[in-house]
Amino acid sequence: MLFDLPSPDILYDALVARDDRYDGQAFVCVHSTGIFCRLTCPARKPLRENCTFRATVGECIEAGFRACKRCHPLQAAAQNDPVITDLLARLEDRPDHRWSEPDIARLGYDLSTVRRAFKRHFGMTFLEMARQRRLREGFETLALGGSVMTAQLDASFESPSAFRTAFAKLLGCAPSDLKSDGAMRATWIPTTLGDMIAISSSSHLHLLEFVDRKGLPAELQKMQAHTPGGLGIGRFAPAEQAASELDDYFAARSGRFETPLAMHGTDFYKRVWHALQTIPAGETRSYGDIARQIGQPTAVRAVARANGSNQIALMIPCHRVIGADGSLTGYAGGLWRKQRLIEIERDLKATQAAERRSIPA
The missing domain is CATH 1.10.10.60 (Homeodomain-like)
Incomplete structure (x- = not known):
């Protein structure tokens, strides 16, 4: 179970309003037509009594509903x-x-x-x-x-x-500021959801962010100022490993990341980030869930701040944290990207489950 669905009345209101907060998190199954849709589908809205809501595409298909040809929920x-x-x-x-x-x-x-x-x-x-x-x-x-x-x-x-x-x-710096022999080097990694910047030393990955994140220039300026000799440009082994693992991830072949990571933050932040790494691909948790997991159930706001301060996207999966009501909530990489990341991981989880079922006992 990815999260507890909000009440059917809340989801129906979201369907009528084409509210994208739950897009990809819940789907509507219309009994009068036998079709399932995204909540943002532009088609004429069904009556409330004809609607049920399910958390995944797979549940809709298993219940006998066909994918809508207007909103294409399979894509x-x-x-x-x-x-x-x-x-x-x-x-x-x-x-x-x-x-x-x-x-x-x-x-x-x-x-x-x-x-x-x-x-x-x-x-x-x-x-x-x-x-x-x-x-x-x-x-x-x-x-x-x-x-x-x-x-x-x-x-x-x-x-x-x-x-x-x-x-x-x-x-956050001029091109001439990036040297070829820096102890920490910047690498540009293209992905299907937008390009990313990785900063690594010879032993660890220190930063991985989408290039359009608003806070990235400031993060790079800070790293530039605290790196003896300044940042360089080029790839160390951790960045090479990260690029390879990201290829597998975006192709929904693997959700495992084994690149060695350097976490820069307080002990509390590190505890939160380690908790994020325990969330399996294809599942989500709320801020409250993470707070309880680290033994500080009242620290929900502090957990949210730690989540937002994460500088290693995807590998420390802050995108797997959603609102208590199942809404996507904030994500520095953009809610559209957060939704797609969760969809990729659902596909991966479904593929892995099918592979396990096909292995003879």
């Missing part, structure tokens, strides 16, 4: 939007292109529609995503020993100052 929500699908494909085909609003308009898309769709699903606009993609090209050039000028050209920025400004805004 990630963003994949249902043809505008997003088309623009993401174009971005992959032309990662070095300096995309602009006139480019989008020439494709026949309404600018405000595109902006809203990308903000809703990814927490950033398409143009912000395209710029981030170009910055990755420049970062990887620097990691291979290229000059700042070469990195700027590879990232298709119009001037050195524009590249430096964009780089510093995202990473």
